[in-house]
Amino acid sequence: MSENVDELETTAEDQPDPSNDVILRTEDLTKKFGPLTAIDSISLDILTDGITSIIGPNGAGKTTLFNTLTGKHAPTEGRIELRGESIGGKPPHEIAGHGIVRSFQITNFFSELTAIENVRLAAQARYSGFGPSDFLSHHTALEEPIADAKHILERVHLDDVVYEPASSLSYGQRRHLEIAIALASEPELLLMDEPTAGMSPEETREVVELIEDIATDMTIVIIEHDMDIVMGISDRIAVLNEGSLLTQGTPAEIQRDERVQRAYLGGGGRD
Numbered sequence: 708m709s710e711n712v713d714e715l716e717t718t719a720e721d722q723p724d725p726s727n728d729v730i731l732r733t734e735d736l737t738k739k740f741g742p743l744t745a746i747d748s749i750s751l752d753i754l755t756d757g758i759t760s761i762i763g764p765n766g767a768g769k770t771t772l773f774n775t776l777t778g779k780h781a782p783t784e785g786r787i788e789l790r791g792e793s794i795g796g797k798p799p800h801e802i803a804g805h806g807i808v809r810s811f812q813i814t815n816f817f818s819e820l821t822a823i824e825n826v827r828l829a830a831q832a833r834y835s836g837f838g839p840s841d842f843l844s845h846h847t848a849l850e851e852p853i854a855d856a857k858h859i860l861e862r863v864h865l866d867d868v869v870y871e872p873a874s875s876l877s878y879g880q881r882r883h884l885e886i887a888i889a890l891a892s893e894p895e896l897l898l899m900d901e902p903t904a905g906m907s908p909e910e911t912r913e914v915v916e917l918i919e920d921i922a923t924d925m926t927i928v929i930i931e932h933d934m935d936i937v938m939g940i941s942d943r944i945a946v947l948n949e950g951s952l953l954t955q956g957t958p959a960e961i962q963r964d965e966r967v968q969r970a971y972l973g974g975g976g977r978d
């Protein structure tokens with residue numbers, strides 16, 4: 708009997724843990740702006756499961772990391788791999804085509820169109836063989852994107868405002884609409900830049916719940932300044948400081964890491 712147990716233990720150890728799959732890997736990723744090194748040789752694994760938060764003091768390089776991952780900036784040095792495939796330096800539309808999508812902190816929709824039209828346009832891009840000239844001419848070609856868009860708007864709790872112009876939505880609803888637009892392209896990896904910025908406590912609670920819900924279907928990486936949210940929502944946290952990866956770990960590990968406390972306090976201490 709004990710032999711069997713040993714065997715089982717060995718076998719279990721040899722099996723890769725699917726929850727620990729790496730979806731995105733950076734190796735020595737560096738982005739310089741002239742003489743300024745905004746991110747400096749960052750080697751980071753983003754695991755498939757759950758929510759990873761990128762935190763760090765102002766100017767640490769968080770936004771530059773996102774911009775480099777999504778193709779807005781080409782890396783100066785280093786590699787970016789999505790499931791082992793090199794994507795560093797590809798243009799944004801190609802990277803989006805690989806399933807990395809960013810939900811913007813800034814308003815990024817057509818305010819004169821309705822909520823469903825905004826999401827439908829994003830969903831349409833997924834249906835192949837469907838060019839811009841088809842947008843209005845083939846009614847049947849719209850049925851699937853419209854059905855998708857309705858479903859997504861329900862998921863982000865905007866079912867009450869499906870046919871309202873985006874311009875008439877509240878601030879919190881607009882942020883949900885931006886998430887809906889990102890979801891319409893069915894990302895594998897969703898990057899969210901300060902998803903709760905400027906929100907009331909109630910709106911914040913709603914968007915946190917929404918992020919936790921969509922994290923069941925895709926990998927999420929967020930930049931977030933509010934430490935209560937970070938500690939509550941994250942499975943893993945990566946801490947940047949002055950362009951470098953200071954450390955990474957679970958919320959509990961990060962919370963008790965003195966280097967992180969020093970980085971946030973600017974090197975000062977209480978005693």
Ligand SMILES: Nc1ncnc2c1ncn2[C@@H]1O[C@H](COP(=O)(O)OP(=O)(O)OP(=O)(O)O)[C@@H](O)[C@H]1O
Pocket residue numbers: 740743744745763764765766767768769770771772
């Ligand atoms: N396009 C750019 N051109 C020149 N310098 C830039 C550019 N983008 C960012 N930087 C610089 O790179 C450094 C990192 O900035 P970044 O915005 O990535 O930090 P951050 O961690 O997102 O900061 P914050 O929390 O304040 O948004 C800063 O010194 C910033 O001034």
